[in-house]
Amino acid sequence: MPTNIESFVKTLESEGVDAGKKAARKIEAEAKEQAERIVSQAKETANQIIAEAQAEAEKVKARMNSSLELATRDAILLLREKLGRQLEIILKLNVEQALRNEQTLVNVLREVIPAYAKADAGRELKTQINVSHDLKSQLLETALGELAQSLRNQNVQMDVGYNLEKSGFEYKIEGSTVEVSTDSVTSLLAEMIDPELQQFLAKAADSNG
Numbered sequence: 623m624p625t626n627i628e629s630f631v632k633t634l635e636s637e638g639v640d641a642g643k644k645a646a647r648k649i650e651a652e653a654k655e656q657a658e659r660i661v662s663q664a665k666e667t668a669n670q671i672i673a674e675a676q677a678e679a680e681k682v683k684a685r686m687n688s689s690l691e692l693a694t695r696d697a698i699l700l701l702r703e704k705l706g707r708q709l710e711i712i713l714k715l716n717v718e719q720a721l722r723n724e725q726t727l728v729n730v731l732r733e734v735i736p737a738y739a740k741a742d743a744g745r746e747l748k749t750q751i752n753v754s755h756d757l758k759s760q761l762l763e764t765a766l767g768e769l770a771q772s773l774r775n776q777n778v779q780m781d782v783g784y785n786l787e788k789s790g791f792e793y794k795i796e797g798s799t800v801e802v803s804t805d806s807v808t809s810l811l812a813e814m815i816d817p818e819l820q821q822f823l824a825k826a827a828d829s830n831g
Contacts, residue, residue, distance in 0.1 A: 710812055717807045721789040727757060728765040730802060735769055735793060736776075749773065749795040752783040 720726045735751065751769075753762065770780040778795075786792055790803035 706816070709815060710808060713811050714804055714808045717811070718789055718804045721802070721804060721807070722757065724757060724759055724761045727791065728762060731765060731769060731791060734802065736772060746777040746779070747795060748779045748781070749793065750781045750783065752786045752792040754786045754789050754791070755784045758784045
C-alpha cells in the first residue's frame with residue numbers, strides 16, 4: 623500500500639525508538655546478569671578467604687595454647703628447682719643452728735643412742751660416739767657421762783671422741799655408722815617435704831591448664 627514520505631519517516635522514527643529501547647533493555651539485562659555473577663563470585667571468594675582466615679586463626683590459637691602449656695610447664699619446673707634450692711638452704715641453716723645448740727644436741731643424743739643400743743641388746747657391745755670438736759662443753763660432757771652409765775647397764779661400752787668436722791654427732795656400733803649431721807638431717811627433711819611441694823605445684827599446673 624503506497625505510503626507518503628511523512629508516514630514513512632514516522633515509521634522509521636518509531637521503529638528506531640523501539641529498537642533503541644530493546645537494545646537498552648538488553649544491555650541492562652546483561653549488565654544485571656554480569657553484576658550478579660560478579661557479586662556471587664565476590665561472595666564465594668570472601669567466604670573462602672574467611673574460611674582460610676578462621677582455619678589459620680585456629681592453627682595460631684592451637685600453637686599459642688601449646689606454647690602456653692609448654693611455658694607453664696617450664697615455669698613450674700623452674701619454680702620447683704628454685705623452691706627446692708631455697709628449701710634446702712633454709713633447712714640447712716635451721717638444722718645447723720639446732721645441732722650447734724648444746725641442749726638440743728644433748729636431747730637428741732639421749733633419745734637416739736639408747737634406742738639403737740636397745741635394738742642391739744642381748745650381748746656385750748662396744749660403741750663409739752664422735753661429736754663435733756666445736757661443741758665440747760661441760761653440759762655435753764655431763765650428758766655423755768650419764769649416757770655412758772646408762773649404756774653400761776645394757777652391756778654397752780661407750781667411747782667418746784670430739785673430732786667430728788661438722789655439726790652433730792656420729793654413732794658407731796658393730797660396724798654400723800649412724801650420722802646425725804647437718805647434711806643427713808637436711809636431706810631427710812627435704813625428702814619428707816618434697817612430695818608435698820610437688821603436690822602443690824601439680825595443683826598449680828592443673829589450675830593453669
